[in-house]
Amino acid sequence: MKMNIKKIGILALLAVLVIGIIIMVVMLITGRVAEKVVTPEGVILPEEEIISEELFTPEDFGFPALDVIGSDIVEVPRYPGSVRKSWSKIYNSKPTDYAQVSYYVRATPSEISDYYANLLAGKGWTMASVETIMGHTTLNFNKKPAACTIQISDMGGFSIYEIKYWPKWYSE
Numbered sequence: 001m002k003m004n005i006k007k008i009g010i011l012a013l014l015a016v017l018v019i020g021i022i023i024m025v026v027m028l029i030t031g032r033v034a035e036k037v038v039t040p041e042g043v044i045l046p047e048e049e050i051i052s053e054e055l056f057t058p059e060d061f062g063f064p065a066l067d068v069i070g071s072d073i074v075e076v077p078r079y080p081g082s083v084r085k086s087w088s089k090i091y092n093s094k095p096t097d098y099a100q101v102s103y104y105v106r107a108t109p110s111e112i113s114d115y116y117a118n119l120l121a122g123k124g125w126t127m128a129s130v131e132t133i134m135g136h137t138t139l140n141f142n143k144k145p146a147a148c149t150i151q152i153s154d155m156g157g158f159s160i161y162e163i164k165y166w167p168k169w170y171s172e
Contacts, residue, residue, distance in 0.1 A: 063083070063104065063106065063158065064083045064085075064104055065083070066083070067083055067084035068084050068085060068086060068087060069087070070084060070086070070087025070088075070101065071087065071101075072084070072101060073099050073101055073163055073165045075123075075143075075146065075148075075165060075167075076116075076120070076148050076150075076163050076165055077119070078101075078103055078163075079103065079105050079107060079112050079115055079116075079161070080115075081105055081106060081107070082103035082104065082105040082161075083103060083104045083105070084101060084102075084103055085102045085103055085104050085160065086100075086101070086102045087099075087100070087101045087102075088100050088101075096166070097166065097167065097168060098164055098165060098166045098167075099164075099165045099167075100162065100163070100164045100165075101162070101163050102160060102161065102162040102163075103160070103161055103162075103163075104158055104159075104160055105158060105159055105160075105161065106157070106158050106159075107158075107159055108154065108159065109132075109135075109137045109152040109153070109154050109159055109161075112137075112150075112152050112159060112161055113130070113137055113139060113152065116139055116141075116150055117139070120141050120143075120148070123143070124143055125141040125142065125143040125148065126141065126142050126143065127139065127140070127141055128140040128141060128142050135153065135154050136151060136152065136153050137151070137152040137153075138150070138151050138152075139151075139152075142169075142170070144170045145167070145168050145169060145170045146165065146166060146167050146168070146169060146170075147165075147166045147169035147170065148163065148164065148165045148166070149163075149164045150162070150163050150164075151164075
């Protein structure tokens with residue numbers, strides 16, 4: 001009796017494998033193989049449900065409501081209404097130590113640029129340069145011994161900006 005149960009189990013497994021192979025061959029022949037795509041929220045979509053081949057943006061799934069874990073840079077506050085996207089810092093008591101935070105926000109790059117130009121000037125920062133290349137704006141500020149760079153990208157309907165802050169960039 002044990003031998004029969006073992007044989008039945010093996011035959012059932014083989015049957016499932018053969019059926020799976022047949023289905024895959026039929027799908028390949030008919031062109032119905034759909035790759036799975038995982039969205040930022042973990043939702044799996046078959047290829048035919050993808051609206052476009054562009055990268056997913058927060059607008060595709062609703063704007064993020066919560067910050068990722070981390071902290072803001074006290075010396076360079078976030079633009080009002082921003083949601084923290086990423087955060088990192090490296091502090092080893094060297095001039096190259098830095099903190100880096102990026103955000104999503106429903107604002108244009110020019111609104112964000114104007115905000116930081118006015119805010120940081122009022123806090124004693126000097127704007128060293130502004131560059132806009134291919135839709136990406138970079139603002140560079142100094143307040144010795146610190147330095148700060150803000151990079152802003154227009155994503156169509158919202159912006160992503162990143163603040164990089166070096167507390168000891170310049171020797172005093």
